[in-house]
Amino acid sequence: MAITDQTDVQEMTFGDVRVSRVIESAGNLYMTPSQFFPNSEPQMWERPGAWNEPEFLIPAGDSVHEHTHRVAMQTWVLRSAGKVILIDTGVGNDKERPYVPLWSHLDGDFLDRLAAAGVKPEDVDVVVNTHIHPDHTGWNTVLRDRVWTSTFPNATYYMTTEDLEFWNPVNGHSTVLGPAAQNMWEDSIAPILASGQVKEWSGTERIDENLVLEAAPGHTPGSSLLRLTSGGQEVLFVGDILHTPLQVGEPAVNSCFCQDPEVAVETRRRVFSEAAAKGILMFPAHFTGRGAFTVRAEGDGFVLAGWAPLVSA
Numbered sequence: 001m002a003i004t005d006q007t008d009v010q011e012m013t014f015g016d017v018r019v020s021r022v023i024e025s026a027g028n029l030y031m032t033p034s035q036f037f038p039n040s041e042p043q044m045w046e047r048p049g050a051w052n053e054p055e056f057l058i059p060a061g062d063s064v065h066e067h068t069h070r071v072a073m074q075t076w077v078l079r080s081a082g083k084v085i086l087i088d089t090g091v092g093n094d095k096e097r098p099y100v101p102l103w104s105h106l107d108g109d110f111l112d113r114l115a116a117a118g119v120k121p122e123d124v125d126v127v128v129n130t131h132i133h134p135d136h137t138g139w140n141t142v143l144r145d146r147v148w149t150s151t152f153p154n155a156t157y158y159m160t161t162e163d164l165e166f167w168n169p170v171n172g173h174s175t176v177l178g179p180a181a182q183n184m185w186e187d188s189i190a191p192i193l194a195s196g197q198v199k200e201w202s203g204t205e206r207i208d209e210n211l212v213l214e215a216a217p218g219h220t221p222g223s224s225l226l227r228l229t230s231g232g233q234e235v236l237f238v239g240d241i242l243h244t245p246l247q248v249g250e251p252a253v254n255s256c257f258c259q260d261p262e263v264a265v266e267t268r269r270r271v272f273s274e275a276a277a278k279g280i281l282m283f284p285a286h287f288t289g290r291g292a293f294t295v296r297a298e299g300d301g302f303v304l305a306g307w308a309p310l311v312s313a
């Protein structure tokens with residue numbers, strides 16, 4: 001299984017909505033379990049489970065505690081009600097991220113991969129940033145003649161009021177990302193506000209007859225999920241409410257990038273409970289390989305019940 005070379009377009013259909021996966025990159029985040037998930041207990045990682053598979057942890061050293069997390073930066077492309085919708089826009093090219101070399105001055109072929117999925121920038125009608133973080137807003141813009149310009153000239157970009165307020169530098173909030181988010185507002189958000197393409201929303205927001213955005217706060221104040229309901233099927237694009245399958249059984253474990261840990265746990269439990277009760281497939285933002293999963297309730301927590309068939313070649 002060549003997980004590092006995930007270049008193939010993968011698709012699933014739910015009712016009248018076609019979902020395609022376009023991967024910007026899939027690889028090593030260079031963070032160990034205790035770095036990425038500071039409130040996890042060491043023994044949790046030693047148990048057998050999907051979180052230990054190479055799809056999610058890259059072996060390094062003799063112990064699971066030395067392994068480093070594998071994450072995908074990817075966009076879910078939805079064709080719904082005659083429109084093209086992108087969920088999250090990855091890290092982007094040419095961004096200056098002085099404290100995150102992994103995300104700085106990239107020169108990737110994301111737009112070619114999007115084209116391979118049949119989407120040209122001018123075809124995109126809607127962009128959803130599930131939340132405002134540098135790995136979800138990167139391709140909002142491209143550098144053209146040294147000016148940050150909207151990548152998708154005809155798109156409406158959905159962003160929450162809460163995240164717009166939180167990240168606007170004039171409001172002076174301190175964030176758990178700290179300098180890792182340096183320049184993000186200026187290069188990926190402000191240009192979209194300036195071009196008048198931002199649709200600000202709060203609470204819930206219907207995109208079309210199949211798609212609704214809903215608040216899912218904690219990871220950031222304005223984090224959200226997208227609910228797809230069509231032809232009697234229902235799935236959730238849950239953004240960053242989890243980053244590893246370990247969090248299914250341990251919903252109190254947060255990533256170090258969760259802004260409000262208590263609210264993040266509350267949201268995770270609420271969403272998992274609903275997904276377990278209804279057997280809903282959940283698409284997290286960063287899972288590689290099989291990509292999406294179902295859960296069932298067990299005891300005080302949840303267990304993985306099944307995977308989507310998104311295994312890459």
Ligand SMILES: [Zn+2]
Nearest residue numbers: 133135240285
């Ligand atoms: Zn993320």
